[in-house]
Amino acid sequence: MDCHLTNRVAVVTGGGRGIGEGIALRLAAEGAHVVVADQNPETARAVAGKIEKAGRKALACAVDVTSWDQVQGMVAQAIHDLGRIDILVNNAGISPKVDGRKILVHEIDPAQWDQVLAVNLKGAFHCAKAIIPHMIAQKSGRIVSIASISAKTGWAGPAGAHYAASKAGLAALTRFMAHELAPYNILCNALAPGRIETPMRALSNAEENEAMRVRIPLGRFGTVEEVANLVLFLVSDLASYITGEIVDINGGWLID
Numbered sequence: 001m002d003c004h005l006t007n008r009v010a011v012v013t014g015g016g017r018g019i020g021e022g023i024a025l026r027l028a029a030e031g032a033h034v035v036v037a038d039q040n041p042e043t044a045r046a047v048a049g050k051i052e053k054a055g056r057k058a059l060a061c062a063v064d065v066t067s068w069d070q071v072q073g074m075v076a077q078a079i080h081d082l083g084r085i086d087i088l089v090n091n092a093g094i095s096p097k098v099d100g101r102k103i104l105v106h107e108i109d110p111a112q113w114d115q116v117l118a119v120n121l122k123g124a125f126h127c128a129k130a131i132i133p134h135m136i137a138q139k140s141g142r143i144v145s146i147a148s149i150s151a152k153t154g155w156a157g158p159a160g161a162h163y164a165a166s167k168a169g170l171a172a173l174t175r176f177m178a179h180e181l182a183p184y185n186i187l188c189n190a191l192a193p194g195r196i197e198t199p200m201r202a203l204s205n206a207e208e209n210e211a212m213r214v215r216i217p218l219g220r221f222g223t224v225e226e227v228a229n230l231v232l233f234l235v236s237d238l239a240s241y242i243t244g245e246i247v248d249i250n251g252g253w254l255i256d
């Protein structure tokens, strides 16, 4: 057994940049065809172009995961163009801040609360809901969702409570799906990354970054490639007996 994904079809939401781009490129490097689903059509096209250059099929889909109609359209197009979907990576997410500073609970605008929950949690539900029937028909599938260390702790750097609540919800959705979908050979797991170097994180201020870095036993933030390697493992045949797990990847920041 190995981690090759030859001719498997993966949908990666938020695949246009950051962790999602890294995951899309890593899965393609192992042979997968990839649907790069991102609300930003330009970055989605750019990543799809890199995948095609590497000799795999790629579909750039401009989709806002908060829209059930758009998600249904994206999945219909993926099935039409690529024939099947074997892997879903729920990666699209947002983490609002004010001037790079954490937003305290009493400062969260209710509309912003709804928006964070809509992207980070409901968006993942939309994608799972649209893709699960195809996986059930195939009697196989892998769903990996990118949660966060904040789902497990009362602290996580600049992430606010709305972000943490959305990621804890994503962890609960993952456990529930794992239980429900095991009879169909669909394995569902989530990642709980600590701090990873990406454009999202570049929004935090330098002082806050340093205060966080010194609390991490490995003494550095994680890389996109390290997260992508873990996703690759979880969607590969090597991880055939793992489901319902929320897997830490945090440099020892949280050891539980």
Ligand SMILES: NC(=O)c1ccc[n+]([C@@H]2O[C@H](COP(=O)([O-])OP(=O)(O)OC[C@H]3O[C@@H](n4cnc5c(N)ncnc54)[C@H](O)[C@@H]3O)[C@@H](O)[C@H]2O)c1
Pocket: 013, 014, 015, 016, 017, 018, 019, 020, 037, 038, 039, 040, 043, 063, 064, 065, 066, 091, 092, 093, 094, 095, 119, 123, 146, 147, 148, 149, 192, 193, 194, 195, 196, 197, 198, 199, 200, 201
């Ligand atoms: N970077 C970190 O330190 C870190 C840590 C823990 C978890 N995460 C999670 O990892 C995921 C990726 O984070 P990142 O740092 O790469 O972020 P990022 O901001 O660099 O990239 C997010 C991508 O998602 C897309 N996106 C945002 N809203 C969308 C929507 N409604 N529909 C479709 N696409 C949408 C964006 O266009 C962007 O391409 C997020 O879910 C984030 O919460 C990140």
